[in-house]
Amino acid sequence: MSELSVNHLLGIKYLKEKDIQLIFETADHFKEVINRPIKKVPSLRDITIANLFFENSTRTKLSFELAEKRLSADVINFSSGQSSVKKGETLIDTVNNILSMKVDMVVMRHPNPGAGVFLSKHINASIINAGDGAHEHPTQALLDSYSIREKLGDVAGKKVVIVGDILHSRVALSNIFALQLQGAQVMVCGPKTLLPKFINELGVKVETNLLKALNWCDVANMLRVQNERMDISYFPSTREYTQQFGVNKELLDSLDKEITIMHPGPINRGVEITSDVADSKQSIILDQVQNGVAIRMAAIYLLASKIKQ
Amino acid sequence: MSQKVLLNAKEVNIILHRLACQLIEKHTDFSNTVLIGLQPRGIFLADRLAKILEEDYKVKDIQLGHLDITFYRDDFRRGDKTLEANTTKINFLVEGKDIVFIDDVLYTGRSIRAALTAIQSFGRPNEIELLTLIDRRFSRHLPIQPDYRGRQVDVINNERVKVNWKEYDNEDSVYLIEK
Numbered sequence: 001m002s003e004l005s006v007n008h009l010l011g012i013k014y015l016k017e018k019d020i021q022l023i024f025e026t027a028d029h030f031k032e033v034i035n036r037p038i039k040k041v042p043s044l045r046d047i048t049i050a051n052l053f054f055e056n057s058t059r060t061k062l063s064f065e066l067a068e069k070r071l072s073a074d075v076i077n078f079s080s081g082q083s084s085v086k087k088g089e090t091l092i093d094t095v096n097n098i099l100s101m102k103v104d105m106v107v108m109r110h111p112n113p114g115a116g117v118f119l120s121k122h123i124n125a126s127i128i129n130a131g132d133g134a135h136e137h138p139t140q141a142l143l144d145s146y147s148i149r150e151k152l153g154d155v156a157g158k159k160v161v162i163v164g165d166i167l168h169s170r171v172a173l174s175n176i177f178a179l180q181l182q183g184a185q186v187m188v189c190g191p192k193t194l195l196p197k198f199i200n201e202l203g204v205k206v207e208t209n210l211l212k213a214l215n216w217c218d219v220a221n222m223l224r225v226q227n228e229r230m231d232i233s234y235f236p237s238t239r240e241y242t243q244q245f246g247v248n249k250e251l252l253d254s255l256d257k258e259i260t261i262m263h264p265g266p267i268n269r270g271v272e273i274t275s276d277v278a279d280s281k282q283s284i285i286l287d288q289v290q291n292g293v294a295i296r297m298a299a300i301y302l303l304a305s306k307i308k309q
Numbered sequence: 310m311s312q313k314v315l316l317n318a319k320e321v322n323i324i325l326h327r328l329a330c331q332l333i334e335k336h337t338d339f340s341n342t343v344l345i346g347l348q349p350r351g352i353f354l355a356d357r358l359a360k361i362l363e364e365d366y367k368v369k370d371i372q373l374g375h376l377d378i379t380f381y382r383d384d385f386r387r388g389d390k391t392l393e394a395n396t397t398k399i400n401f402l403v404e405g406k407d408i409v410f411i412d413d414v415l416y417t418g419r420s421i422r423a424a425l426t427a428i429q430s431f432g433r434p435n436e437i438e439l440l441t442l443i444d445r446r447f448s449r450h451l452p453i454q455p456d457y458r459g460r461q462v463d464v465i466n467n468e469r470v471k472v473n474w475k476e477y478d479n480e481d482s483v484y485l486i487e488k
Contacts, residue, residue, distance in 0.1 A: 003391040029394040033380065038430040041380035071380075301380075305391040 004302045008127040010116045011136035012177035020181060024146055026298035027291070034070060034293060044073040047304050050098050052108045053130070054080040054091075054115075059265055059289065060130050060140070064107050067296035073304075076103070091115065092122050099125055104307055105300065108132075126303045134168050140264055141174030143295040145182060147288045148219055151260055156183030161213045163245060164223035164272060167194045167234075171264045172223060176202055189213040190223075190245060193234040210245050214255055221262040222247060222272045238271055248274040252282065260284055315443075315462060315470070316483040324459040325354075328440060329361045331457050332409065339368050341435070342407045347424055348377040348395035351412035353474040354442055358411065374399035376410075381423040404432035409457075413472040415441040418453035443470050443483060 004019050012020075033041055049068045053061055061077075068075045078098065095106065105126045108116055113135035120127050131137040149155050160179050166172045166188045179186050180203065187205035188195060199206055207213040214220060225241060235241045247261065261273065261283040269275050278285060316324070336342040339362070346355025352375045362368040379394040410424055421439060428434065440457040445464050464470060464485065473482045 026394060029377070029379075029396070032397055033430075036430045037432060040430070042426065043380045043382075043385050046386075302391060305386055308386060 003306065007303070007306055008116070008120045008129075009138050009299055009303060010120060010127065010129045012138050012141050012174045012181065013136065015138070015181070017181050020142065020145070020178065023142055023295065023298045023302060024149065026302060027146060027294040030070075030294040030297040030301070031291070034290075034297075040070050040072060042072045043301060044068070044071040044304050047071075047104045047307070048074040048076070048102060049105045049107060049300070050076050050078060050103045051130075052078045052095065052098070052106055052110075054108070054110045055131070057109055057130070059292070060109065060137075063289070063292040064128075064130060064139075064296050067293050067300055068107075070293070071297055071300060071304075073105075073300070076101070091119065095119060095123055099123055105304065126307055128299060128303065131170055133170065134173075135170050136174045136177075137170040137264075138174050138178075139292070139296050139299060140171050141178040142299070143288055143292040144171075144175055144221060144262060144264070145178045146295055147262065147284050147291050148184075148260070150287065150291065151284050152218065155179065158184045158219060159187070159217045160184050160219045160221060161187040161189050161207070161217040162221045162223060163189045163210065163213065163247075165194045165226050165234075166190050166199065166223070167196050168226045169223050171221075175221060176204055180204075187213055187216060191235050191241070210247070211251070214247070214251070214259060217259055219260045219262060220247065221264075223264065224266060225268060225271055242271050246270075246272060246274070247277050249276045249280065252277060252280075258282060262288060265289070310487060312471075312484045312486045314482060315485050316460060318475075318481040321442075321459075321481040321483065324442065325357055325361055326365070328442075328457055328459055329358055329366060332358070332362065332440070333366060333368065335438075336407065336409075339371055341405070342409065343372040343374060343401060343403060344409050344411055345374045345376050345399070345424075345428070347410060347412040347420060348375055348379075348397070350414075350472065350474075351410075353477055354413050354440075354472075355411040356476075357474070358440075372401050372406075374401065376424060376427055378420060378423040378427050381427040383419060383423065399431055402432055403428060403434050405435050406432075408434045408437045409440050410437060411440045413441070414443045414445060414470050415439070415453070415455055415458075416445045416448050416470075418449045418451035421453045422451055442472060445470060 005016050107128045107130050109130040110132050113133035115132045116129035145155050162172050176186050189207045263285050346352035359371045359373045375398045377395040377397045379392045438456040441455045442459040444458040444461045467488050469486045471484045473480050475481050
């Protein structure tokens with residue numbers, strides 16, 4: 001049996017294609033497990049995992065915690081809002097204090113890009129990046145690709161457009177890496193102000209006309225407008241953004257093919273996509289959420305198997 | 310590495326029919342019985358027994374499943390390699406059923422211990438029995454014994470029993486392999 005080529009899941013950039021396939025194959029088995037009457041396996045009963053969330057999160061945190069508990073790991077949770085970080089404690093001190101409680105694995109979300117990489121050089125525990133600033137969100141990209149594979153049979157050869165706020169999105173960057181690694185063609189589409197200056201260097205197509213992008217693609221991954229990350233005004237108004245980059249049922253019906261709609265959540269209903277699109281049969285948004293647990297179980301299981309007793 | 314034939318195809322065939330008859334004696338019409346082959350190699354034995362029961366002994370509607378125990382093993386992270394999962398296929402309820410676990414070789418008993426835990430995820434069976442083609446006695450780590458056994462063998466520690474199946478290995482045979 002092959003194993004992961006990495007000891008941490010810091011970003012898709014550090015993975016090989018065979019790592020992704022191994023995670024997918026393992027996730028297939030966990031999907032079967034989580035559809036059983038009893039959705040729990042005892043594999044990680046001797047592993048303790050700390051979920052360190054230095055930034056707000058609902059679904060990622062819940063998804064990780066559920067994945068950990070379904071593997072029977074012991075779980076401790078930390079949110080910076082109620083912690084000594086507010087008193088000026090450094091990241092390494094915070095983590096080392098937690099690790100001294102015999103923690104084996106750390107799942108960390110942090111507002112600063114590279115926080116996971118930095119930490120991996122200073123501590124022994126296995127680290128999973130649950131989002132670091134606008135850098136990477138590897139498990140989200142994995143579950144997105146997994147959901148495309150589930151819906152369309154394969155990722156290779158598919159055309160995927162990522163729509164919206166590319167500039168502030170860690171989901172976009174991880175998705176670009178993951179999709180390209182698996183042989184998909186990737187396009188980004190959004191207002192010019194929300195497209196990074198050197199995006200072309202990543203080998204993606206760039207489009208500012210949503211209709212053209214939708215006509216090209218098999219899958220549209222709609223990103224959330226991240227108002228909280230925007231320190232200046234990147235587009236005139238939400239209303240104008242929706243008119244130019246929002247997807248509604250009328251627009252989808254005007255295409256001469258049926259495309260798959262994805263969204264990493266949380267959705268600003270009526271902004272990126274309308275409710276009738278989010279809830280349509282073309283949307284796989286809820287499949288993404290369900291697949292997230294299986295993918296995270298697989299990633300945690302495979303990384304934990306490298307922690308030797 | 311040397312190897313010795315423990316059972317040839319004809320002997321395997323005789324044993325399979327005997328085991329099938331023993332199952333019929335106990336379970337009669339199999340209306341409340343399910344056969345569950347343990348992954349990875351118990352499934353070949355389970356599939357073969359189900360086929361014999363249906364074709365040679367005209368038992369109807371045998372319920373047959375495959376159970377993977379990878380995530381329930383107690384040696385996770387003790388070996389050099391990541392444990393590879395196999396497919397679990399149980400398309401029926403096990404609640405209240407009489408289950409027969411089927412595996413090719415019974416060695417330490419740890420796989421069966423894991424299977425006993427794993428099956429609980431599918432409900433609470435009425436009774437669980439164990440059928441095994443080869444029983445390596447004197448090798449047990451746990452107090453687990455088969456209810457139906459094909460052949461009991463005494464094997465010293467540096468020897469391995471390898472069961473081959475026609476569908477997968479091109480022949481029905483059992484070898485004793487000295488490592």
